[in-house]
Amino acid sequence: MRHSIATVCLSGTLEEKLRAAAEVGFDGVEVFENDLIASPLRPREIRDLAGELGLSIDLYQPFRDFEGVDGATLAANLRRAEAKFALMAELGADTVLVCSNATPAAVDDDGLAAAQLRLLAEAAERYGVRVAYEALAWGTRVSTYRHSWELVRRADHPALGLCLDSFHILSRGDDPAGIRDIPGEKLFFLQLADAPRLRMDVLQWSRHHRCFPGQGGFDLAAFTGHVLAAGYAGPLSLEVFNDVFRAADPGRTAADALRSLTVLEDALARRDAPRDGRAAAGRPSVALARLPEPEVPRGFGFVEVAAPAATAGGIRSLLAALGFAHTRDHRSKPVQLWEHGPARILLNAADPRLGHTWDGAASVTALGVDLDAPERAAARAERLCAPVLARRNDPSETRLQAVAAPDGTALFLCPSRDGGGEEPWLADFSAAAVEDVRPGGGPALTGIDHVGLHQPFDHFDEASLFYTALLGLEAGESTELASPGGLVRSRALSRAGQGPRIALNVSLVGDGPRARAAGGVQHIALACDDVVAVAEAAVAAGLRTLPVPDNYYDDLAARTDLPPHRREHMRQLNILHDREPGGGGFLHFFTPLLDGHLFFEVVQRTGGYTGYGARNTPVRMAVHRTERAA
Ligand SMILES: O=C(O)c1ccc(O)c(O)c1
């Protein structure tokens, strides 16, 4: 299908927006009137520029408050409309979006509104223009797609049809299945937007919080499926009013936007694929592009931590206390492999050849995910515009494909072990120098439970779509946590019962030092079956667990029926606790911060606990803040 984007989605001048959309491969744009009015380019010059860039102008928008008005206003509105139709001829746009009247004066008279829309369509026809009528969720009289369709049906003019906008329909909780009953030729345009599920005024929700499909809480695949089943064959067009995207780099936003449509189209192709070789009833006639199959990784093959020399020693001691052994060294890079059972950490002494960004503080710089078909994952990543990282491998080394996530973390697509052998990438590591080997051992860790990654403010939604689309994960609801330095938004990416878990965090005070203080840290959470035993052994081996205030344990006594001696033991070891209504439990402890930026956590899940101990996060943040200040 053709892919379009409204200029309102992107930051910059109209020219910058057009260039960004074309650069990533959009086919067309919706030109937002304010962008045109503020542009030094005349409509003809905009048309020529779009033409040179290979973009069609699929929609001119929005024309407001036309219908349901008194006679004098109607005359003025028709005059205004004709001026826009003439402009559209210059611009080379043949469809105008007319949104339902949102003024208090709008008259409650369907017959009148339909007759006036018919007059508008007659005028439009003389200019070769089509009118796409859109019900705004906050329209004074017309706020549902059924009502807008009723008016279009009554007006009965070939130059008048509907614009469907997923936000206006899904935000109100309307059932989109009724769209199937509208004749396809009357669906002139489709605008797609997702949004987080918020309880707030719908106009504010729409103007500030829309996001690209797959980033919010709406089922855009089901919605779009209904529209295609009705026979719509126009472009899939994004119309996303979002405070962050408006200010972010337009090239990145455009890539993020196109990725969202690629994933959506793939989802549509999959739900549409005939299971028994025969076409299903109501199948759309448009061709839908498919992506290579997604594969949920088996888990983390490794997590790589880069650390300056001053911090690397502390990380080595910490890993050793947690029972990790330094088992191997990379053959050509200053990278150590530390292992404890299936948990593997690569400790990188700041290899300057790494292709990704690194700011010099101890941090997670790469994730390795175990895949049965890494080549297919790489092909999928390429189709999703994931930036491929060039790695200067020695010819003898395993060629691992890596892509850069939006926050600069390198994501390595690692072949999993074939039939009981070891993972091929381990061949790049020699045995460690004997005198350097730490014995390891102690109570078992069972793997890497999750990785917590702090995101730059502009890239939070982009990152959640990137990781979920690439790795076949699902994004949970965003939650907000109050750290002493400001609010932190958190979103978990996982797949029930399998694969790696990633927790994305973003500071709502923006980027910079304040953000870091407000929770801009990263962490690696290690899984185990007996967190008390791990904590005891680690403390005996010299680890200092992050101290938890006594007030926390008073509260724990009040809210749980844990026996006092267990609680006291937890207090001594600084183990925290959470419980889910379904019976799942969570016990965990943290380490102090390394370099002010990175910490480790050890977690024990019981009874199918699915969370991340979020209720305890503000406590952890407060203690880290105190320690940072000390
Ligand atoms: O918020 C608005 O005014 C507005 C304008 C045009 C649209 O297509 C829309 O969905 C909303």
Ligand SMILES: [Mg+2]
């Ligand atoms: Mg719209």
